[in-house]
Amino acid sequence: MSVTIKSQHEIELMREAGRILSIVHDEMAKVIRPGISTMDINRRGEEVIRSYGCIPSFLNYNGFPAAICISVNEEVVHGIPSKKRILKEGDIVSLDAGVIYKKYHSDAARTHPVGEISAQNQKLIDVTKQSFFEGVKMARAGNHLFDISKAIQTYAESFGFSVVREMVGHGIGTKLHEEPQVPNFKPIGRGMKLRAGMTLAIEPMINIGKKEIWQLDDDWTCVTRDSQNSAHYENTVLITDGEPELLSYNKDLA
Numbered sequence: 001m002s003v004t005i006k007s008q009h010e011i012e013l014m015r016e017a018g019r020i021l022s023i024v025h026d027e028m029a030k031v032i033r034p035g036i037s038t039m040d041i042n043r044r045g046e047e048v049i050r051s052y053g054c055i056p057s058f059l060n061y062n063g064f065p066a067a068i069c070i071s072v073n074e075e076v077v078h079g080i081p082s083k084k085r086i087l088k089e090g091d092i093v094s095l096d097a098g099v100i101y102k103k104y105h106s107d108a109a110r111t112h113p114v115g116e117i118s119a120q121n122q123k124l125i126d127v128t129k130q131s132f133f134e135g136v137k138m139a140r141a142g143n144h145l146f147d148i149s150k151a152i153q154t155y156a157e158s159f160g161f162s163v164v165r166e167m168v169g170h171g172i173g174t175k176l177h178e179e180p181q182v183p184n185f186k187p188i189g190r191g192m193k194l195r196a197g198m199t200l201a202i203e204p205m206i207n208i209g210k211k212e213i214w215q216l217d218d219d220w221t222c223v224t225r226d227s228q229n230s231a232h233y234e235n236t237v238l239i240t241d242g243e244p245e246l247l248s249y250n251k252d253l254a
Helices: 008-031 038-051 119-136 145-157
Strands: 069-072 075-077 092-101 104-113 169-171 178-182 199-202 205-207 213-215 222-224 230-232 235-238
Touching: 008 038, 008 092, 008 104, 008 235, 038 069, 038 092, 075 092, 075 205, 075 230, 092 119, 092 230, 104 119, 104 230, 119 145, 119 199, 119 205, 119 230, 119 235, 145 178, 145 199, 178 199
Parallel strands: none
Antiparallel strands: 069 075, 069 092, 075 222, 092 104, 104 235, 169 178, 169 199, 199 235, 205 230, 213 222
16 A cells, blocks of 8 residues: 655645635535525536636546535435535535645535524534544544544444445545545554654545445435435545644634
């Protein structure tokens, strides 16, 4: 397994990619409301990405037809934006976006409420986000990769939610997906030892109901098998000798 350790110059480029991506997410969040289409959100996201001279990481990636993955309610990930998919009061919508800045990627996801949502859906969003931060507490040099995985799973399952198995986080750099894979559940073993300079996209996908998912006939959209809602939260994370740095997270925006 070849895991890249980023130089200081590479980290600076990824830091800027992440800074821009946090702005993209903030701008997309502003347009979310009942009555808007997922294509409208995609259009806004791509517009902001290109306004910073960046390229959308996802557009045409393995044939994906849009700049932003937009997944509604029981859709877990990789939802394709559509003019026909109109958000309505009570929905939850997950936005997964990436930018390429001077050949370096950043990747982040957020799940948002659409208008007023149920207490259970709000709990799902909150627990998914916090499960990411529980995992990140373990994302430091000297710890092992699956320490992150265990922390995410333990937290999410303590609320009775389930963790998607088929989709995992990943390394990131000049490629959108690099080694290592970062599961959101604890596999057998400890995983590799984390080293300063690694960059990881850590991204819990958490379901209200059972963990099983399947893929729709569009060959992209993944949904929960039991049709219960799912949430997604992700940031690009730099491993250091101390506290990890969240490259795609601006606490004033997120």
